[in-house]
Amino acid sequence: MRPVAIFRASSTEGPGYFATYLERRSIDWRLVQLDSGDAVPRDARKFGGLVFMGGPMSVNDELPWIIPALELVRDAVRKDVPVLGHCLGGQLMAKALGGAVRVNRVKEIGWGEVRVADNEVAREWLGDVQSFESFHWHGETFSIPPGATRVMQNAHCENQGFALGRHFGMQCHVEMTAELINAWIATGGEEIAESRSSPAVQEPAEITRGMEPRLMALNQVANRIYDRWTEGISRGN
Numbered sequence: 482m483r484p485v486a487i488f489r490a491s492s493t494e495g496p497g498y499f500a501t502y503l504e505r506r507s508i509d510w511r512l513v514q515l516d517s518g519d520a521v522p523r524d525a526r527k528f529g530g531l532v533f534m535g536g537p538m539s540v541n542d543e544l545p546w547i548i549p550a551l552e553l554v555r556d557a558v559r560k561d562v563p564v565l566g567h568c569l570g571g572q573l574m575a576k577a578l579g580g581a582v583r584v585n586r587v588k589e590i591g592w593g594e595v596r597v598a599d600n601e602v603a604r605e606w607l608g609d610v611q612s613f614e615s616f617h618w619h620g621e622t623f624s625i626p627p628g629a630t631r632v633m634q635n636a637h638c639e640n641q642g643f644a645l646g647r648h649f650g651m652q653c654h655v656e657m658t659a660e661l662i663n664a665w666i667a668t669g670g671e672e673i674a675e676s677r678s679s680p681a682v683q684e685p686a687e688i689t690r691g692m693e694p695r696l697m698a699l700n701q702v703a704n705r706i707y708d709r710w711t712e713g714i715s716r717g718n
């Protein structure tokens with residue numbers, strides 16, 4: 482089986498729980514550190530799947546890796562190599578596939594409900610889950626790209642997730658660990674302070690309250706999504 486390529490755009494936004502998930506299932510993976518200047522591969526078929534993590538930048542920024550990453554996503558979809566996106570990664574997928582990325586009407590930081598859409602595609606990915614508490618940290622949002630199906634949403638962001646065949650893009654963060662959350666709070670305190678007018682931004686004390694049981698519940702939702710996504714890897718290798 483070819484390894485899964487995980488693309489990191491920021492040193493504080495690594496694969497988190499997703500790496501734990503892969504290692505527990507003996508699925509090989511490689512980290513591509515875009516933030517350190519690693520080149521974006523050109524051929525998606527070198528990997529069993531492509532996974533894009535989050536980052537503080539916008540996919541509309543003129544960064545040297547953005548255009549090659551968009552082209553790689555399109556190459557993967559053409560070649561039926563599964564793609565998975567978390568937050569910035571979901572926005573990257575949406576833009577690559579014909580959607581648009583713009584400023585969301587409010588910023589979301591912290592824990593918040595995500596509702597699963599009532600359609601067959603959503604049930605294929607999330608089973609009988611109707612809603613769950615996810616972690617959020619974003620100020621932009623994506624539109625659903627042509628041919629894809631909205632599978633998740635919430636009160637503050639209409640498009641929290643979409644699916645297109647084997648490919649799954651998310652606005653929310655299901656990959657969180659305690660280490661990631663604490664790191665983001667440590668580096669994002671100023672952003673939280675500047676965003677207090679948003680009804681979807683929480684203070685650090687609320688973000689860390691009951692963090693372990695919240696993460697355990699989120700892990701279970703992540704498992705469902707990752708289980709469905711890795712089925713595509715098995716079929717494609």
